[in-house]
Amino acid sequence: MNVSDQSREFVRTFFTTPTAVEGEDDSAKMLRSAVGLRGMEAPDVWVPDNEDATAPNMRDEGAQNIIDVVAEDGADFPGEIHPRVVWHRDDSGTRYKGFEHIREIADPDNSAVEHIDGFVIPEVGDIDDWKKADEFFTIVENEHGLEEGSLSMSVIIECGASELAMGTLREEMGKPSNNLQRLFLLVNGEVDYTKDMRAITPTGELPPWPELRHNTSRAASAAGLIAVDGPYDDIRDVEGYRERMRDNQAKGQLGIWSLTPGQVVEANKSPLPPREGYWLLDADGREVALESEDGVEVYDGERVSLSETDAGYRLTVGGDEMELDGDELREELLDLLSYVPSMDDIVDSMEEFEAAKEAGKGAIAMTQAATVRIDGVEVDVSRDRMWDEATYQALQTPISLFQDVYRNRPDQHDDLAELYGEDVVERAMNVG
Amino acid sequence: MNVSDQSREFVRTFFTTPTAVEGEDDSAKMLRSAVGLRGMEAPDVWVPDNEDATAPNMRDEGAQNIIDVVAEDGADFPGEIHPRVVWHRDDSGTRYKGFEHIREIADPDNSAVEHIDGFVIPEVGDIDDWKKADEFFTIVENEHGLEEGSLSMSVIIECGASELAMGTLREEMGKPSNNLQRLFLLVNGEVDYTKDMRAITPTGELPPWPELRHNTSRAASAAGLIAVDGPYDDIRDVEGYRERMRDNQAKGQLGIWSLTPGQVVEANKSPLPPREGYWLLDADGREVALESEDGVEVYDGERVSLSETDAGYRLTVGGDEMELDGDELREELLDLLSYVPSMDDIVDSMEEFEAAKEAGKGAIAMTQAATVRIDGVEVDVSRDRMWDEATYQALQTPISLFQDVYRNRPDQHDDLAELYGEDVVERAMNVG
């Protein structure tokens, strides 16, 4: 049961924009640019950032810029809008400032709040600190005649205390003395978290914090919220950003912070299945995608080699040499190979399973087959995977995400149709 | 202190069997086959599975099959019997169905309950949901005049909420308003967990979920329960199953789900020490077992090479070449080598430490020595390891497990004697 009352089920992208930049003719220039984003460049959640991205002495102006830009252009923005205000668990002055900014931005007389879905609260501490922020939301809603709980609250987890607080959300969110059902996103903030945990790495790069990300994803699961990973600073490193997202997705953290429209595009696409399926070979510890040439999957690296011998085959992986007959070779290769299904493949499999279920079968075997070529030697491999109800549901996540995106982001319909083809899109909307 | 009141201290194997298969002359055929398993093919815990393994429309028949088969042959089954019934934290209809099946199966008039040790409840949610299940057990015990708490309860952890609930067991299990002392196994269910966490992997394979397994093992430790990992789907991949078990064991999760009698054999043996000790070489990141030939441990792969030079030795590991004298070579090799002790070795060391302790010594050095041959060059290496009381106790776990198995599974005595020799078995039963 989803204890949160938010509308979006999935959020891929959390894009922050400075609210006021000094030295420009128009200090709101970056906000005006961001509010105009559409399609794959537009995030699911846009965060005018009146905290770290904006200099402290510009934040009052930043709050006003948010009001101006959102009042003018917010109606047409295709994603949700959640400004970030200042907050700190250890500093009441900062909390007071955040409260005042929320009050102002949420004032209906300023005409912005009708396009604003909620606010992002950074630097929260233990659960009592979260409740203070929640109470400020409630007070503001009361003052402005907004429905209680109508403004959602997202938090940035950047200390050990807030990591622990996430473990209590499920029992806290139901209590009559708060409105924590307004919670929406649990966002990791690894830079400040690293400081708070007092971690040191030789190069100064951020630690990977796998446990934090697990705990965030778990809290989202237990309390019906959405888990979002923190910023990936090295904007130049697209492959690194993709790897981080794959790692996050395997933890159930499907959303990520984006610092540029380029990162937004990457992050909007990352959790969606690829257009074309492909095979992966575990080449001595490194996963390599095979090239498909006329229906044959080709490996042309140096880490794995294969030749025919009088007795059968010689397969070398790293420094390990094996003499194998045909069956042994196929077994060995099956251990090294895996298949990444396309959107089309997934929809096919789901349709097939749904048909089988209607015909009264609880489990069916799905076959993956390929001809693989290594050093000119071709081998046919084939594997069955059993699908039962549980498999079907676990593999449904990318489809559910696709459907949520499609319903909530009409501005991306063209891009999705171009990516997958109209037919696949239509079938993907009808399975599950 | 063990807050649970269950008899088995260790469970290696959790073997599920469909309770009713459509289209067979006898829908209980698989149950009848499973109840006849003996020795290494028989699991420590057998689970007639009236949930996911059985089609929804066959589950009433499945409950009846459980009764029939267990009443007839359950007395002779060498492991414990714990049927799985349906349950879902979010669906009262499913919970009601599970309740009814427990009532029926546990009815003494049906003559099965005297051979049934407990029930397995899948899809539990937060701790209040566990308490609902516990209360149903209590009601059934009351109705049927069974002792309160006599039916044990095992749960499948397949969502974030139940993962969090495990952290509260120690304080919840003592409360007078429940009978949670009936708890027995904490079992991971990674397929549904992956769905609940909304995780995605490119190939659709399950994420490894190391934190979940840690938390399950920790909860078992804190509350005196037993941690069991979920099913390993790729039945063909024996080596993969073994690797998963080794990884689990290093986390303290000594039990695992088995889907076939073949997997049961593997899982019954996996946590037991090997018959013969052997040396491992870390060959550039890959652990390789050395072949023992006439008392010399031989590496014949390509990743590590060794030759004598005028000045001493040249050792190459991966691409890294080192020029070393004899002492440096031994140091370098010691870093790469480790020894896997046999059951006999462990018993020897324990006996030696026990004797030293009686003689008033708190710590003794245990020596491991070997002659290693790489590329024809032989090197003698030797290492001392200090054993104190803490080492002794930490290394005692496989022996304690062996003793628990030996006491509870007379049907495996022959297999164990054949595996280790009568003498080693007897000595292993007398240490610790």
Next chain:
Amino acid sequence: MNVSDQSREFVRTFFTTPTAVEGEDDSAKMLRSAVGLRGMEAPDVWVPDNEDATAPNMRDEGAQNIIDVVAEDGADFPGEIHPRVVWHRDDSGTRYKGFEHIREIADPDNSAVEHIDGFVIPEVGDIDDWKKADEFFTIVENEHGLEEGSLSMSVIIECGASELAMGTLREEMGKPSNNLQRLFLLVNGEVDYTKDMRAITPTGELPPWPELRHNTSRAASAAGLIAVDGPYDDIRDVEGYRERMRDNQAKGQLGIWSLTPGQVVEANKSPLPPREGYWLLDADGREVALESEDGVEVYDGERVSLSETDAGYRLTVGGDEMELDGDELREELLDLLSYVPSMDDIVDSMEEFEAAKEAGKGAIAMTQAATVRIDGVEVDVSRDRMWDEATYQALQTPISLFQDVYRNRPDQHDDLAELYGEDVVERAMNVG
């Protein structure tokens, strides 16, 4: 907010010494030797160990030895002194014994307590067990007219129950019915933890327990305490000890147990930045430090090779060959290279950022540039990293630690000046 009231902010080293050794003329010989340690060989926290390091029948004598040695020489010891007494969550007799030893050692008539900062309690269980120990401290303080809470309490986490208890410290430490503000160190004890978790590894080596260390560090963060890792048994293996410390530091666990003065030296230095910066190359999965020769950073291993071709460059990493032009080569190398800054570098960057902040800038780019030589081919690479307030604060941890060390350990001033130079030390004390 720091809920603990302890003075040291960082502890690098936790050095244990047996309190009474049988068969020596003077059973306190090892204590007398340890209390004389100074400079880098002296730990931040010295632990006369009246538990596992001392034979059970010697512990009464051990308690007396602590009193004698600390009364005589404790005043001059440069670190804090925290004896470890016996305790066990499951054994009231052991707890009573620990209580009696604390009473005796803390008796002002014995003249030791004025040099003693607190006691270490091993084998604690759930939070109620911690409260029992705390209450004994309070009773002893009351009996001896010591200020309530003046004796600090450190605990060893060696079971799942105490791992879970750490998650509740923040809310428990404020309660009026205890004095848990006396808590100081959270220390992992992996040998007993492994036993309690019933973990098995084939070679008997300890599992890495990454989640335990994360949870310890997180609890320290949430409750204002200090996280310390357990002993590293293989004293011979200095490189292994260093690797463990690097791994711990990336988790925020900056302190570690030391078993010898040699380990103390290593552990006192490990979290401090190096004297000279250097470049790391990710050579096919293994991090290799480049040799600096006349301003050029040289890689001379076999895992990465580089040559010029007609069209540009050929770069080989492991078995993967790439044909690249100059820009692509620089991009590729940047992905493989990282820089480990020296203390001087860090101080420079912090000074630079502080100046920029005063000039009203919120973020500046820091440039790292080098000439790299692989197989004789030289390439210039350069990378900018953005520093904002959060980066600045996250990278400040090693400097804060340095400052805490410098303030609390005058006996290490000479060593630090020799290591870094007087000038760098002075500047490091003035940034931040």
